[in-house]
């Protein structure tokens with residue numbers, strides 16, 4: 001978005017690191033050690049507007065998360081939400097990312113086509129919020145489809161209006177993070193409104209695109225029976241949802257908040273008990289949903 005584009009002030013970076021991955025393993029390559037090329041400020045601005053250049057926080061190769069098979073997950077920088085439980089608060093600001101060319105990322109993606117083919121994997125664009133950089137994401141999606149690669153985006157849906165029909169046609173799977181089902185709870189959890197997420201989910205379902213739902217369970221914040229019921233009732237109306245992931249809250253992001261000098265309101269929050277997780281999963285199963 002134009003208000004943040006000017007914040008990208010670093011040189012353009014070319015990806016040059018090998019990626020290492022494994023089952024249930026996250027091996028972030030970050031963006032460290034990458035070859036840097038020169039581009040002046042006005043050129044970067046034009047490239048970002050055209051979607052040729054994006055702000056990337058990090059990337060990694062994963063298996064069994066972020067979609068089916070082995071996935072190259074890219075974490076874009078910038079997010080309009082301020083989730084109290086965010087475990088990557090360093091992705092909230094676009095200026096904290098590194099400028100990377102779409103063609104550079106696509107070259108990297110092309111190298112992993114054989115691995116994607118063998119495992120049924122592909123590209124997942126996460127964040128931050130991918131739809132903060134729609135032109136860049138559109139270019140990545142189109143390029144990936146031209147390579148025959150399965151594509152997924154991991155989004156809150158809050159900026160769903162940024163996703164054009166052409167982009168949606170290039171997405172095979174939407175990982176839709178529904179952070180709460182009651183508007184007041186959603187606002188308390190994220191600082192934003194719930195409605196855009198509901199609208200985007202309905203539009204994705206109407207398009208026939210597969211959806212995986214993600215719901216982060218935080219005791220004392222998102223765990224109220226009526227809040228979970230509201231999420232589950234909504235999800236049950238989306239005909240293309242094939243799975244629901246209930247993600248128990250953890251404190252692994254706490255140190256990042258401190259290192260960024262940001263107030264962390266969930267300092268004393270505890271992970272949910274097994275009984276609570278079971279109750280919430282059952283609330284989704286009661287609607288006939290497949291739950292993980």
Ligand code: SF4
Pocket residue numbers: 079080081082083085086087088089091092127128129156
């Ligand atoms: S949507 Fe994701 S990246 Fe953005 S604040 Fe929430 S948890 Fe963090």
